[in-house]
Amino acid sequence: MSAENAKRVGIVGAGQLGRMLALAGYPLGLRFVFLDKSKDAPGGQVGEIILGEFGDAEKLRELSEHVDVVTFDVENVPVEAVREGVTRPFRPSVDLLEKAQDRLLEKQLFQSLDIPTPPFAPVDSLADLRAAVEEIGLPAVLKTRRLGYDGKGQRVLREGADLEPAFKELGSVPLILEGFVNFEREVSIIGVRSVSGEARFYPLSENTHREGILRYSVAPFEDRTLQGLAERHIERLLNTFDYAGVLTIEFFVADGKLIANEIAPRVHNSGHWTIEGAVTSQFENHIRAILDLPLGDTTPMGHSAMVNFIGTMPAVEDVLDIPGAHYHSYGKEPRPGRKLGHATLTSQSRTELMMRLEHLLNLAAE
């Protein structure tokens, strides 16, 4: 692959995921072009950028014309605009992206593939909500069907009196009610499948959220039964959509069983540990997959922990003082609740890892 005929990858959205995709893809001799509203977005700092809205089909066409394949960083890229504007292969699957954007379609998809989910019901009126609560019981979680992320657009309903205010707050858009899962832990699996159908799976990561935002992940979460189950679930999704790229499923673990919470048809925050903690990172494997290159080894190297920096970044020198620490700034302006960066710890010993993790969590405290 020479400089002249270097393959080019278009990325819709130049957030941290796009930035890390580009940093992982440069060694493969690729060039990257982003579409984003902001010139100084994390990805724009490390690649070319076309300024524009994700939903602008004309801009998507312009991006397409500069590249060999188009992928995305933001999950909420409007699928109609993609179908209209993108003139190159769009990977992963726009069909799965569409379902992932709507919690109702997503839950129905899980159901159709025998992937266990919490009980759920669509809610378009207060009457619907009352009927759904009757069926599902309380506590339950009322969520907007679309555009929810990092805990936004959700209300936990604990008693009858919660229904009306929650519906008033969220009910201007279509909703879904989901049974509240009293989980023991949250885990996620990341799978990757290439254009020609080769598939690999990372080990489960155990994830800790607060206020709906991922705070930290520890991997591998070693449980052979759950690992096998998660792989079978994700493999069904990958094959159903003839998927090319990285796919993530977040699960609750309750009574020792997996209950699917949501999918992300892309690289995922709970997989950032793979940059240092696996033979091949999720970012490199996504790039390999969408270009139909052989996939890389997903084996973990020792134990890893990833901590998100939200709202503020700790001093880089304090983080790097922790043995085995790797610091990742996304080059963003600080803002409350914003994911600005993360750090990953690796160690051959899980005990040592957990001690260092405690230290790092103290640094990350807002």
Add this chain to the structure above:
Amino acid sequence: MSAENAKRVGIVGAGQLGRMLALAGYPLGLRFVFLDKSKDAPGGQVGEIILGEFGDAEKLRELSEHVDVVTFDVENVPVEAVREGVTRPFRPSVDLLEKAQDRLLEKQLFQSLDIPTPPFAPVDSLADLRAAVEEIGLPAVLKTRRLGYDGKGQRVLREGADLEPAFKELGSVPLILEGFVNFEREVSIIGVRSVSGEARFYPLSENTHREGILRYSVAPFEDRTLQGLAERHIERLLNTFDYAGVLTIEFFVADGKLIANEIAPRVHNSGHWTIEGAVTSQFENHIRAILDLPLGDTTPMGHSAMVNFIGTMPAVEDVLDIPGAHYHSYGKEPRPGRKLGHATLTSQSRTELMMRLEHLLNLAAE
């Protein structure tokens, strides 16, 4: 560290070393600006570039004004221009850079620090050469004192008749004659020291050259005695120059002893394996060192082998088909004898590594 006050690093030269420095430095939240003649140089593909000659003091001043610290990719950056033009800290040491650019000063430096070298003598005339051969014996190697790299500007003298033609060919510039070392192997050590004096060392790498160009490296080369000796040698150099950054010494091993061949006051081709094969890469540690951040763990993770791609790149899919392979293209146009990229293999088993290395060497054959 926010986007607004992100630290900026200037790199003189936008070759593959600069490119890999930038790729390692972005996660630390840094920005990179290169000075290079060519807009499409490997570094220019992943960072900002100022177009200009390395030896142009005005351009070095312009680069300085955009950044917080200046480092370099090319070893032959003219030191006078650096002293005149660079207005920010220039790291590593310009004094050691000056000595590293001249094989005579370099050998004298080794001598002054009790680091064993082959016998050597300056050669400015045919008479000097005859006298030097008298003293050192044959075979010996006649080299230009300056601007030699990758085996260029060298002639091996095997018999008396070789002297005159070799001198005719090279003698328009100052030369050095070095005793020919009948070595068992070649190894290199990479050390890193931060502004405040913290130092770390990578394990020795065993290097195989052909026609003066590094073909492949295998690390770690495990020999406790030689490792300790190499660390003491490099530590003396680091401390003497109050050095900040990565430093490399290439040694011959002869009769089980280390004989210093040359120094590179920068990240080194024989350390590319550290990207995947060590907890912290030489590139990240160089950046940490020149910004006075805590240095990262240099421990190797299993066994690694790095193979250079010279003149042509093998197909990326053939390389990635080898388990544990990582591909690095520098985004350069192919040209005979040009280093275009490399691949690194990692494995927990040295036997497995050597089998895969053989496969990779076949792919890399020109």
